Amino acid sequence: MKLHDAVRNIRSRSHRLNFEQLNELESLGFLWDKVGQTFACRADAWKVYRTVYKSKDVPAEFVVPTNHKVWPIRMWGLPLGRVVHSIRSKPSRLTLQQLAYLHNLGLLPKDLINVIG
Structure with a gap:
C-alpha cells in the first residue's frame, strides 16, 4: 500500500x-485536515511576504526562497506568486471563512468577498 x-x-x-x-x-x-493546513501555509507565506517586502502584491513569478531564515521550511519552494494570483482570480475556490480571514489580515479587499457571498 x-x-x-x-x-x-x-x-x-x-x-x-x-x-x-x-x-x-x-x-x-x-x-487530519490537509486542505486546511495547505490554506494556512499559503496564508502564512503571504503574511511573511507582506512583512518582508512591505507589500501584499506578490509578483506572479515569486517563489519562496529556500534556505532563508525568514521563511519556515514548510514554505520553501512555494510558488507564492501563482497562489496569490489564483486566489485573486478565482476566489470562489475558497470558503467564505478563508476569504474573510485573508481580508481581516489586510490581504484581500472586501469587495472580493462580496462577489462570492
Missing part, C-alpha cells in the same frame, strides 16, 4: 481509532 493511500484510510476511518492510536498520531504531527 502506498503512503498516500494509508493516510487517506486513516483520515476516513478516524472514528474507528481508539484514544491511544489518536494520541500517537497527534504526537507524530499527523495532519
